[in-house]
Amino acid sequence: MYIKKKSLMTLSILIVLFIVIATVLANSIKIDSVKAVSDASINISLFSARFFNININGIINEESLIRYKILQFSKDELTSPVEITYNNNSYLLTFDEEGISFFTIEGTKVNSVEFEEGRIISSCISDLDNDKNSKLVLLTSKKNREYADEMIVYNFIENVQSKENISLEEVYRFACEDLNPWKVQTCDVDGDGKLEISLGVYKTAPFHPEMAKRPFIYDWHKGGIAPKWRGSRLSRPFEDYIFADIDFSQSDELISIEYLSDGNKALASYKWKGFGFERNAESESFTDIKELRKGCWIEGQGYEIEAFVKAEKNYKWETFVLKDGELKVKKD
Template identity: 30%
Template sequence: MRILCILLLTVLITLVPGLIGSLESAEQETIIDYAKEGSRVYALVKQKGPSGYRDYLVINQRVEKGQDQQIFKKDFMQLKPWKIEIADMDGDHEQEIIIAVHKTTHFDAQEKNRLFILNFDGERLYKKWTGSQIAGVWNDFHAEDFLPIQGDELIFIEQVSDNRERICIYYWFDFGFVLLAASEVYGDITAFCVIGENRIQITSHMGQEKKIRTLMVDNGKMIEVDQIRIER
């Protein structure tokens, strides 16, 4: 299973100077995840305060070389955010903020991974899509434009059963998401990435066997282009 790594703030400051401004102590604040788009950095931050730890979405704007200014901060404490990406989901050339959270909903009392898709106009945050369910039970996602259709696509690792997973591709249509294609069921998928137009490479494990496969979308399915078998 994938392990979410929380990067220490001191490490992230080296990568993205001035991300969250000055702090009294680096131990009081850690970065859960972050994404960059243009002159902005979008970060999920865990911050220690008088009442304990709270999670925030923090947006910083580069105002001059080496200097960032915090322009937005919102409490995400009840949502348990763990991943953030920036993408143009509907092809309107406006970037959406995509945040993976782990929470219940009014219609589902079980805590699961869910997506919040938001727009930011420079001052306010707006909900674009916060549906309770997408891609069944999923463990990870990635947004990227790798198909010749409007907008970026959402790629999910969907859990089918214990240690059995598949890749699912969704795209934006009108006011929500539509399943475009799904792969066969594989063992535990530990890595996946887009390697070209209509090409996704995945790494899966089943017992002592490791396989690296290249998949493509074809007529509503994800089919294998090639695979490499590695026995451990």
């Protein structure tokens, strides 16, 4: 009897310790973002989080006994998991500097690809051909540089024997070392329903012979790219930029983090005018703005914009909306 009571007491202590440890660990995990997958028939979301100084990517499956599943973790910065579509099948991708890994939508790993081209500088997933199949666009560096040497466009291909084995097929390669590109993304700046490719480059320009960040725009054709706009710069020096339809116009605005003359930063929005970009809105001034991302889609309004800003002493994510010609912080 004594031995049985002692065993029960030990078990109770272990259970209490487990609950305490689980609670401490849960409170130490800071979730940065959660995004539901496109298939509404399954209750799965992608998440990015931090646990002390460890970055984590994974999935949240509300229908599984193990609700959280980690796909990737590192002390280094991680790119959020990305959903792709091919032949009406959905997969998940995770990136590191040397390659990508493929997972089923439930988080089972099915393949990984290492790139001989070198380190991945930037990437984006987009349906460039409007055929409901995703493409992968990469900037890579063979020389371990800060900037890329090449831009490569890949198709996704499935193994005909196994629908759960997917890989890559190169369709286009562009040597761009002279541009010093540091970011790639896609957009539709003129609202014609066809996506363009934008490269963030660091170089001089004929009318501004100083090294600076500049957003270049290229039209995409199945055989390659053609320059659409390679203007000298924006209204002010900028740190980063994204594209989003923030005014429900069916075309994407360019939203940038810009430096002000007093050293502070502000968000600015630019609209395509057929021959270039014209600034149409900006935010109030902040001590600093570190990150920028596309937020939620609001019907009749367009996308919200989220920025990691420092207003007084601390950084926090703020949501911005276009209102009365200004990018204003959304009030709860």
